[in-house]
Amino acid sequence: MAPVRVGEGMPKPPVPVQPPAPSQAAPEAGSVPAAVAADPDVALMLRLQAGDEAAFQDLFRKFSPRVLQFARRFVGSEAQAEELAQDVFVQVFRFRHRYRPQSRFSTWLFTIATNLCLNEVRRPERHLRVDIWDRRDGEERAEGPPLPDPSAVTPEQGALARQLERRLEALVAALPPKQRAALLLSRMDGLAYRDVAEALGSTEGAVKALLFRATQTLKRALGEYL
Amino acid sequence: MRCRRAQRWMVAAVDGELSPRRRRMLEGHAASCSECRRELVATGAVLQRVAGLAAECEVPSPLEQATLRRVRLLAAAEAEQSAERGWWTAFRAPALALATAVVAIVVVGLTRGTGDRQAVMPRALDQRRVAAQAPAREKPRVVASRERPAAKAAESLPAEPPPELAAAPELFMELPILRNMEKLEHFEAIRTTTLDDGGEQSNG
Numbered sequence: 519m520a521p522v523r524v525g526e527g528m529p530k531p532p533v534p535v536q537p538p539a540p541s542q543a544a545p546e547a548g549s550v551p552a553a554v555a556a557d558p559d560v561a562l563m564l565r566l567q568a569g570d571e572a573a574f575q576d577l578f579r580k581f582s583p584r585v586l587q588f589a590r591r592f593v594g595s596e597a598q599a600e601e602l603a604q605d606v607f608v609q610v611f612r613f614r615h616r617y618r619p620q621s622r623f624s625t626w627l628f629t630i631a632t633n634l635c636l637n638e639v640r641r642p643e644r645h646l647r648v649d650i651w652d653r654r655d656g657e658e659r660a661e662g663p664p665l666p667d668p669s670a671v672t673p674e675q676g677a678l679a680r681q682l683e684r685r686l687e688a689l690v691a692a693l694p695p696k697q698r699a700a701l702l703l704s705r706m707d708g709l710a711y712r713d714v715a716e717a718l719g720s721t722e723g724a725v726k727a728l729l730f731r732a733t734q735t736l737k738r739a740l741g742e743y744l
Numbered sequence: 745m746r747c748r749r750a751q752r753w754m755v756a757a758v759d760g761e762l763s764p765r766r767r768r769m770l771e772g773h774a775a776s777c778s779e780c781r782r783e784l785v786a787t788g789a790v791l792q793r794v795a796g797l798a799a800e801c802e803v804p805s806p807l808e809q810a811t812l813r814r815v816r817l818l819a820a821a822e823a824e825q826s827a828e829r830g831w832w833t834a835f836r837a838p839a840l841a842l843a844t845a846v847v848a849i850v851v852v853g854l855t856r857g858t859g860d861r862q863a864v865m866p867r868a869l870d871q872r873r874v875a876a877q878a879p880a881r882e883k884p885r886v887v888a889s890r891e892r893p894a895a896k897a898a899e900s901l902p903a904e905p906p907p908e909l910a911a912a913p914e915l916f917m918e919l920p921i922l923r924n925m926e927k928l929e930h931f932e933a934i935r936t937t938t939l940d941d942g943g944e945q946s947n948g
Binding site: 571682 | 751752754755756759761783786787789790791793794795796797798799800801802803804807808810811812814815816818819
């Protein structure tokens with residue numbers, strides 16, 4: 519039997535960037551890890567801190583697609599996701615002086631995004647809103663781009679792929695908020711488990727446990743499609 | 745290796761977050777366990793699908809404009825606040841110094857006033873007490889008689905000094921000797937008192 523190579527052909531390669539270890543999380547002022555110092559996003563953020571508002575625009579253009587999609591998948595509503603994405607970037611601007619270049623900008627950004635999304639889904643009045651806006655199964659998907667499916671060559675396969683996508687969206691939206699956050703954050707380019715743990719205010723071990731539970735739920739529910 | 749443990753490591757293995765040693769262990773187990781091999785493939789497929797959900801999307805132009813508008817408003821509000829703070833910072837030190845000086849003057853004034861009153865009041869009370877206890881003795885009467893004219897004089901002070909005083913103010917200076925008038929009144933008694941030290945000196 520041929521040896522099994524784990525992770526071959528999988529979408530997320532190992533992340534080479536190593537953010538500072540927890541013990542180095544608060545180094546002396548002025549000492550910036552080399553990997554972080556070389557990060558162009560950190561340079562943009564430092565420019566913004568220095569009063570360059572054009573740097574904010576650059577950061578917005580670079581990160582807003584990911585933030586918006588994260589918020590969409592998290593809260594399940596286009597309108598709320600847009601509001602949240604706006605709030606995330608307004609918070610970035612408001613608290614720009616609190617950013618320290620000891621951690622990567624994307625980690626800091628997604629920490630803000632996660633906190634805002636978690637606050638949003640925990641609001642008691644939200645449950646009613648979700649029920650009202652919940653899409654029916656027969657309705658066409660009105661938001662977000664369709665999932666690329668290179669294997670869907672026939673109309674039947676395309677229909678199956680769309681059905682799977684809708685099912686997956688509903689399943690992800692039904693996950694407990696922390697599992698959902700860990701799952702969506704860990705799918706973001708460049709976010710290692712350590713960054714996800716930082717964004718969630720927990721440990722790598724806890725992130726692994728959240729991801730395991732979330733994946734088990736999805737696998738059980740999607741068994742027929744897999 | 746047990747299947748349960750292998751399944752716990754699968755997500756991290758797919759994400760490249762498993763240590764090389766554990767990865768080798770998992771690969772070895774998956775090579776010999778068809779169930780875990782299927783689980784590993786299913787885990788990869790699920791995570792790939794979720795990654796598709798989290799992929800980037802196009803940001804509507806109004807969203808960008810609305811965000812930038814909010815940020816510009818925020819920046820303007822911050823600039824206004826910092827200008828106000830700058831004004832206060834420039835005037836804070838002098839204002840605090842002035843306030844401190846005023847408070848110090850008031851406190852010193854109050855303390856002095858209270859001190860004078862405390863110094864005068866017990867003496868006056870003592871004199872009244874002595875006068876009440878020994879009305880027949882002469883000394884209190886003398887003291888009382890000295891104070892009574894002074895009080896009368898204070899009551900009958902003219903609004904302006906008399907022309908003689910205005911013409912020759914140097915004659916009415918407050919001299920130290922005037923403050924020792926009481927001692928002068930008892931000069932005779934003091935002069936005739938024999939001190940022990942003086943007696944010893946005269947004897948020696």
